[in-house]
Amino acid sequence: MDFLVIQFLNGLASASALFLVACGLSIIFGVMRIVNFAHGSFYMLGAYIAYTLAGPLMDWMPGGFWLALPLAALAVAMIGALVEITLLRRIYRSPELFQLLATFGIVLIVQDLVLILWGPQDRLGPRAPGLEGAVNILGSPFPAYDLLLIGLGPLVLLGLTLLFRRTRWGVRVRAATQDREMVEALGIRQDRLFTAVFILGAFLAGLGGAVQLPRAAVHHAMDLEIIVETFVVVVVGGLGSVAGAYLAAVLLGVLNAFGIVVFPQISLVLAFLVMAVVLVVRPLGLLGRPEAASRSTTGLWDTPIRPMARGRRDIVFVLALVLAVLPVFAGSYLLTVFSEVMIFALFACSLHFLMGVGGMGSFGHAAYFGLGAYGAALAMTQLGLPMEAAAFAGPVLAAAGALVFGWFCVRLTGVYLAMLTLAFAQITWAIAFQWDSVTGGDNGILGVWPSAWATSAAAFYYLTLLVAGGGILLLRQFVFAPFGMGLRACRDSPLRADAIGIDRAAHQRLAFVVAGAFAGIAGSLYAFLKGSVFPDVLAIPLSVDGLVMVLLGGLQTLTGPVVGAAVYKVMRVFLASWTDYWRLIIGIVIIALVVAFPRGIVGYIQQRIAPLLDRPEGDQPKAGPP
Amino acid sequence: MIIIDRRQLLLAGTALAAALAAGPAGAAESIRIGEINSYSGLPAFTLPYRNGWQLALAQINERGGVLGRPLEVISRDDGGKPGDALTAANELVARENVVLLMGGFFSHVGLALADFAAQKRTLYIAAEPLTDALVWEKGNRYTFRLRPSVSMQAAMLAEEAAKWPAKRWATVAPNYEYGKSAVAAFKAAMAKKRPDLEWVAEQWPTQNKIDAGPTVQALAQANPEAIFNVTFGADLAQFVREGETRGLFKGREVVSLLTGEPEYLDPLKGEAPVGWLVTGYPWYAIEATAHKAFLEAYQAKFNDYPRLGSVVGYAAMQAVAAIIAKAGSTDTEKMIAAAEGIVVETPLGPVTFRASDHQATMGAYVGRTALKDGKGVMVDWHYADGAAYLPSPEEVKKLRPGG
Structure with missing residues (x-):
């Protein structure tokens, strides 16, 4: 019994720490609709700044430590202000999820800056003065500082509730959550409101990091360690609901505290199991309310996609010709890089089919890529099939996975749907990671090399060109087939689509299977390209890479994912071999692209460049004003 | 207005491909x-x-x-x-x-x-x-x-640890291959010398994500006499801090892989554990x-x-x-x-x-941790030559594919 009480308190302490970070994210998302990847970076910066301030402040005055924590949070709030004013404000009119790309750029930049400013070593901050020791609870020593944390969570919850319910500012924020345009029409400056909300969110994240100082070492992987779990808390709680976030944090903290007693490996996957169950049972999270219909049109496609014009087809034809003769000029390394780029172009296209064409955001697309890779690798090593046969097992397994996951996902919409895909992807990853006897665990599956005829870089390059290129063209055909048209109708107007008898669920499930199968083909090729498969083909970073490629190219175009994949992958490969600070440079480039091309690269070309090229000959621009 | 025709595009593409393909010239003699x-x-x-x-x-x-x-x-x-x-x-x-x-x-x-x-x-x-x-x-x-x-270092530690009277053992290791194989190797090495041991608890925190409070509590609940630790880096810092506060290490022997390495010991500064049996690198004393x-x-x-x-x-x-x-x-x-x-x-x-x-x-250097001038150090250490902890060529033949 005593043990149960103590373990419950342990769970509550962990929950408070998680809640502090999550509530800021929840507020930012609720009001600004920004999926803020940089929230984990704010948390990490809070911890590092608190570490730096704590030493001098403690020497300067007694109790200086307690000054360091809020000061660190304030410093992070200022960084947040800088980010919002200089970057995010420029891209509010961009399509949904596009801001995610900008915040991802910030994540990369902060990772390298932290390494440059604070060095590679882990840093252990001082213990909290006055609360160093333990309090005896039911005969067990319990850290005094954890008691403080347990109290801090509900206190922040109370403060935020009062802020949003009892102050004029809070009411305005809630109004903006419901209807941005109306609030603006009433004369309230939306940009200032947004800046303030973002600063508040960054402050809370910074505070969340700072209060970790007496408990944990400060290190440079803190950002990624917290960010995904924070998203889970926000979604399980219900988007925008601060009380829900607290409830979800407590649920996760306490379940983990007891879970590891019974099943010590559970923390690997617990958060995602909980999220999957909650979203299947309660599609809007524990305390979520249905999103008010947004009047903003930025998320919609303003012009329907059309098959490629004749002139563009010529460009594609020339490009294909260049790619076909490339092996004559290029060495084997370059061919391998190009093979990888084409594989990721197919992967990005399959994600785009789901997100852009189907309107279903996916944060877990690596699941199908990984299932494809594992399917091919297992067919080869366990069943002893040759490459030609094993390669088919990949897409089959991926499509099967997509069928199951899609079955549950299509019941949801928006970010909830995206997060459920993430949950399934993480569960798949955990299985691959833990099931040593079949998947080899994190040691992976080795010896997945292509058949003799395809071992040379040039042969494999042609194989990839054929399969990936063919796959991309085939996916394109789907978009203009009746199935694709139905899918686009469901995306743009579910009600009208329903009225003319289109079965939305069936279309969307099939979209999952198609996207999964093509991602599986990409994964299968990837396995043979690399010769081995590891759980990271199923992991979050790959899903994020996919998102970055699609958004970078432009969500509202069909060529976008190909261009995005090429730009991002080539940058990654070549920068990584030129400089140590490739993350910093890629981060800056991404942010520059986001600001310069607020609709993605291809989106920009279509909107600004293409009209110039398409002008019929002889139609010269008129001089002077019309 | 520049209009690019197909031929120009093809030429440009070819030139680009050739430029990329050429790469740096081969080094003369290095x-x-x-x-x-x-x-x-x-x-x-x-x-x-x-x-x-x-x-x-x-x-x-x-x-x-x-x-x-x-x-x-x-x-x-x-x-x-x-x-x-x-x-x-x-x-x-x-x-x-x-x-x-x-x-x-x-x-x-x-x-x-x-x-x-x-x-x-x-x-x-x-x-x-x-x-x-x-x-x-x-x-x-x-x-x-x-x-x-892993198995060589585990065997080095087991050699000392087997001499202790402790019978009830608990393990804590990051949940991935390194942690899993370290625990398995340590258990196997101990079993050879001490068939009487009892493994009363195991904890497998996720690497870099240890929830130290509940983990320490779960270990304490099993009341082991000795603990084998494989966590390192940020997880180790958190584990040590929670364990000290909650008295987990009081009256218990701890064996810890790699903890004596400056990479992992130095960030702990004055809170470095004392008396743990570890492998590491006492550069200041060699x-x-x-x-x-x-x-x-x-x-x-x-x-x-x-x-x-x-x-x-x-x-x-x-x-x-x-x-x-x-x-x-x-x-x-x-x-x-x-x-x-x-x-x-x-x-x-x-x-x-x-x-x-x-x-x-x-x-590897095997020794005990201690505090000196507010820093963790290794004391009573000796260099364990790897050759003594490797299987014979005949045994190896059975372990390797195709001999």
Whole structure:
């Protein structure tokens, strides 16, 4: 019994720490609709700044430590202000999820800056003065500082509730959550409101990091360690609901505290199991309310996609010709890089089919890529099939996975749907990671090399060109087939689509299977390209890479994912071999692209460049004003 | 208005492809070594490692290089991802024409590189990866490994720990291959000497994500007499802090893998655990001449003290130079023949790469942790020679595929 009480308190302490970070994210998302990847970076910066301030402040005055924590949070709030004013404000009119790309750029930049400013070593901050020791609870020593944390969570919850319910500012924020345009029409400056909300969110994240100082070492992987779990808390709680976030944090903290007693490996996957169950049972999270219909049109496609014009087809034809003769000029390394780029172009296209064409955001697309890779690798090593046969097992397994996951996902919409895909992807990853006897665990599956005829870089390059290129063209055909048209109708107007008898669920499930199968083909090729498969083909970073490629190219175009994949992958490969600070440079480039091309690269070309090229000959621009 | 026609596009594309394909011209006479490590993935260990090999490289080239040619290292970051490591390996072999590959930190990255080496028939000197599989069940003739493996280090610790009266044991290890195989190896080594032991609890926190409070509480609940710890880095700091506050280590013996390495011990500063039996690297107290020379040169060059990673990087580079010198050539087959059984002088003393499994006999320092001047140090330590903790060539034959 005593043990149960103590373990419950342990769970509550962990929950408070998680809640502090999550509530800021929840507020930012609720009001600004920004999926803020940089929230984990704010948390990490809070911890590092608190570490730096704590030493001098403690020497300067007694109790200086307690000054360091809020000061660190304030410093992070200022960084947040800088980010919002200089970057995010420029891209509010961009399509949904596009801001995610900008915040991802910030994540990369902060990772390298932290390494440059604070060095590679882990840093252990001082213990909290006055609360160093333990309090005896039911005969067990319990850290005094954890008691403080347990109290801090509900206190922040109370403060935020009062802020949003009892102050004029809070009411305005809630109004903006419901209807941005109306609030603006009433004369309230939306940009200032947004800046303030973002600063508040960054402050809370910074505070969340700072209060970790007496408990944990400060290190440079803190950002990624917290960010995904924070998203889970926000979604399980219900988007925008601060009380829900607290409830979800407590649920996760306490379940983990007891879970590891019974099943010590559970923390690997617990958060995602909980999220999957909650979203299947309660599609809007524990305390979520249905999103008010947004009047903003930025998320919609303003012009329907059309098959490629004749002139563009010529460009594609020339490009294909260049790619076909490339092996004559290029060495084997370059061919391998190009093979990888084409594989990721197919992967990005399959994600785009789901997100852009189907309107279903996916944060877990690596699941199908990984299932494809594992399917091919297992067919080869366990069943002893040759490459030609094993390669088919990949897409089959991926499509099967997509069928199951899609079955549950299509019941949801928006970010909830995206997060459920993430949950399934993480569960798949955990299985691959833990099931040593079949998947080899994190040691992976080795010896997945292509058949003799395809071992040379040039042969494999042609194989990839054929399969990936063919796959991309085939996916394109789907978009203009009746199935694709139905899918686009469901995306743009579910009600009208329903009225003319289109079965939305069936279309969307099939979209999952198609996207999964093509991602599986990409994964299968990837396995043979690399010769081995590891759980990271199923992991979050790959899903994020996919998102970055699609958004970078432009969500509202069909060529976008190909261009995005090429730009991002080539940058990654070549920068990584030129400089140590490739993350910093890629981060800056991404942010520059986001600001310069607020609709993605291809989106920009279509909107600004293409009209110039398409002008019929002889139609010269008129001089002077019309 | 510029209108680009098809022909111009084709020409431009071809020119671009040709420019990309040409790449840098082949080096005139230096011997090119490919080096890959997780510099952005685990900088706390890999940056000192890089200092180590850079120091050795500078010394080797000052002495006139190898075979009368200077060594040149082309280094790449894998970010802790096997896929990126393979891209880099391919670049180094196919484009930079390196004669061999070295490096690797994470076990799975090491395994991926080893498999690549076998496929491409390239020599790979694994410096860091600790998994047993690298030289045993997934070993291949193109792969050699420098550091003492998980099971060697576990056996070194078990030798001491088996002498204790403690019967009830608990384990805590990160939930991935390294943690799992370390616990299995330690249990196996202990079982040989102490069949009477009881394993009363195990905790498997997720790497870098330990929820230390509940983990410590769950271990305390089982009331073990001794604890075997494999967590390291940030997890270790959190585990130690929670464990001290909650009195987990009071009256209990603790055995801890790698904790004596400055990489992991130094961040704990004044809160370093006291009296733990650990493997590590007491650079401040090693009297051997070879190490003294290394220490002085390292401190002179970097104005910092070496970490274990520095020694590993330094010794790996020495091994590479020795192998090429002995082979008298950069031909892969000749280098493999030379590497089998070669003796390499390292700061830790001479080390032999065994012909049977390509594992080096590098050992580890085993001792107790203590506090000195507000810092964690190792005391009562001795150097355990790796050769004593390796299976015989006959046993190895059964462990390796195809003997």
